[in-house]
Amino acid sequence: MGKNLIFIPLYNGYGAELEKCIKTWKYYAKKYNIEIIIANDDIEFGFEKWGNGIWQRWKDDKLINGDWDKVLIVDADTMVRWDAPNIFEQNKDSNFSVVRDAGGYNTGAYHLNQWTKINNDIKTPPQNYFNCGFLFMNKQNYLKLSNNISKYYEYWKSFHFLGVDNDEMRRLGKPDAVEQTPINILSWELFPEEINYLPDVWNNMVMCKYDDASFINDSYVWHFTGPRLGGWGNKQPIIEQVYSAIESQYIDIYQTRDELIADLPKGMKCAELGVFKGDFSKQIFDTMKPSELYLIDIFSGVMGSGDKDGNNFEKISLDESYNNLKNYFEKNENVKIIKNMTVRALSEFTDNYLDFVYVDAGHEYHDVKNDLELSYQKVKNGGYICGHDYNRESFLGLCTAVDEFCEKYGLSIKYLTNDGCPTYMIILKK
Numbered sequence: 001m002g003k004n005l006i007f008i009p010l011y012n013g014y015g016a017e018l019e020k021c022i023k024t025w026k027y028y029a030k031k032y033n034i035e036i037i038i039a040n041d042d043i044e045f046g047f048e049k050w051g052n053g054i055w056q057r058w059k060d061d062k063l064i065n066g067d068w069d070k071v072l073i074v075d076a077d078t079m080v081r082w083d084a085p086n087i088f089e090q091n092k093d094s095n096f097s098v099v100r101d102a103g104g105y106n107t108g109a110y111h112l113n114q115w116t117k118i119n120n121d122i123k124t125p126p127q128n129y130f131n132c133g134f135l136f137m138n139k140q141n142y143l144k145l146s147n148n149i150s151k152y153y154e155y156w157k158s159f160h161f162l163g164v165d166n167d168e169m170r171r172l173g174k175p176d177a178v179e180q181t182p183i184n185i186l187s188w189e190l191f192p193e194e195i196n197y198l199p200d201v202w203n204n205m206v207m208c209k210y211d212d213a214s215f216i217n218d219s220y221v222w223h224f225t226g227p228r229l230g231g232w233g234n235k236q237p238i239i240e241q242v243y244s245a246i247e248s249q250y251i252d253i254y255q256t257r258d259e260l261i262a263d264l265p266k267g268m269k270c271a272e273l274g275v276f277k278g279d280f281s282k283q284i285f286d287t288m289k290p291s292e293l294y295l296i297d298i299f300s301g302v303m304g305s306g307d308k309d310g311n312n313f314e315k316i317s318l319d320e321s322y323n324n325l326k327n328y329f330e331k332n333e334n335v336k337i338i339k340n341m342t343v344r345a346l347s348e349f350t351d352n353y354l355d356f357v358y359v360d361a362g363h364e365y366h367d368v369k370n371d372l373e374l375s376y377q378k379v380k381n382g383g384y385i386c387g388h389d390y391n392r393e394s395f396l397g398l399c400t401a402v403d404e405f406c407e408k409y410g411l412s413i414k415y416l417t418n419d420g421c422p423t424y425m426i427i428l429k430k
């Protein structure tokens with residue numbers, strides 16, 4: 001795969017509700033390791049550059065001269081669902097993909113007719129008119145559009161003093177202020193055989209048709225557009241409401257568990273369930289500077305385990321590990337090494353005593369379920385329950401236990417790491 005880019009045109013600043021939309025795209029970009037550009041440059045609303053920000057995206061330096069192969073240009077009033085697939089993977093053979101406009105034939109015909117004065121041979125079939133809030137393309141097609149849009153821009157610009165969406169401008173049959181129709185016209189002229197239509201799920205423009213929030217599950221991308229939303233004043237609260245309903249689903253990604261724990265408060269009461277050689281115990285001790293640290297393991301027999309990424313599998317004597325750790329932490333009175341089964345050791349703690357528990361002992365469904373249940377009792381409100389190996393392919397039972405635990409207590413995974421054996425983190429709300 002070449003270099004991918006998500007580009008959100010947002011010239012001249014934006015309001016708080018759009019920041020929420022953008023958060024969802026930042027999350028998506030981080031999750032799939034895609035570069036994201038929020039084009040929030042200060043562009044004068046004159047015509048020194050490319051007029052209003054809507055046209056500007058076709059002349060933006062970052063797109064024209066940037067190093068990328070495929071781009072997804074999305075409007076800032078869109079949100080992407082937390083579990084939407086990677087469009088660059090799913091759509092890797094496409095050089096131009098769009099979603100048909102929700103208005104159908106009549107909307108298409110209405111918009112296309114506005115431009116017949118400068119193009120009397122428009123090839124775009126009105127029923128295939130697409131929405132420009134979601135455009136996927138390769139660089140070659142972007143540059144073709146960019147190089148050819150000027151005459152449309154000049155024509156539109158000649159009316160600009162009448163104002164954007166001015167009634168008089170409409171009455172005179174002047175074109176709409178957006179570049180959507182020229183892009184529809186040009187793509188059918190420049191690369192008609194490459195236009196690929198994606199299903200509506202990639203640009204749901206009709207949330208207003210639903211009486212409930214079920215559109216959240218019906219689509220990957222929600223586009224808060226369309227007159228039926230009742231104009232900008234109505235859009236804002238709708239965006240805010242949708243975001244507050246879904247916010248908890250967006251899991252922040254860290255590259256490694258070391259980075260994740262580095263962001264947590266220092267001086268907490270911590271426990272690690274399942275210690276093995278103590279590699280992570282030492283990391284917790286050094287990074288989190290715990291006020292108390294409990295290292296719990298059966299510490300007996302010979303046990304095999306991989307490293308933090310699941311590589312370099314090795315077998316060690318846990319009795320030896322116990323002795324080594326005793327020596328290592330000898331001078332640290334705040335570190336207690338407990339040789340016991342996790343559930344037995346945990347039961348000894350007073351309820352709500354701990355701030356942080358790392359669950360990494362038995363990996364079977366019932367082991368994890370029991371460890372999580374007890375951790376829930378022993379960790380205080382606002383504390384952290386986390387664990388290792390949240391990977392469905394290798395540890396389905398473990399993942400099911402974590403998911404069921406979240407469901408039962410109305411919790412969700414807040415952070416996840418992107419390494420070989422993902423660490424999950426839940427923040428307790430009791």
Ligand SMILES: C[S@@+](CC[C@H](N)C(=O)[O-])C[C@H]1O[C@@H](n2cnc3c(N)ncnc32)[C@H](O)[C@@H]1O
Binds near residue numbers: 297299300305340
């Ligand atoms: C994957 S290793 C832990 C690795 C360690 N947390 C790290 O990241 O470096 C699992 C450990 O859990 C211990 N263990 C498994 N089941 C246990 C149980 N029920 N009670 C206590 N320890 C257990 C094993 O002895 C083993 O050392």
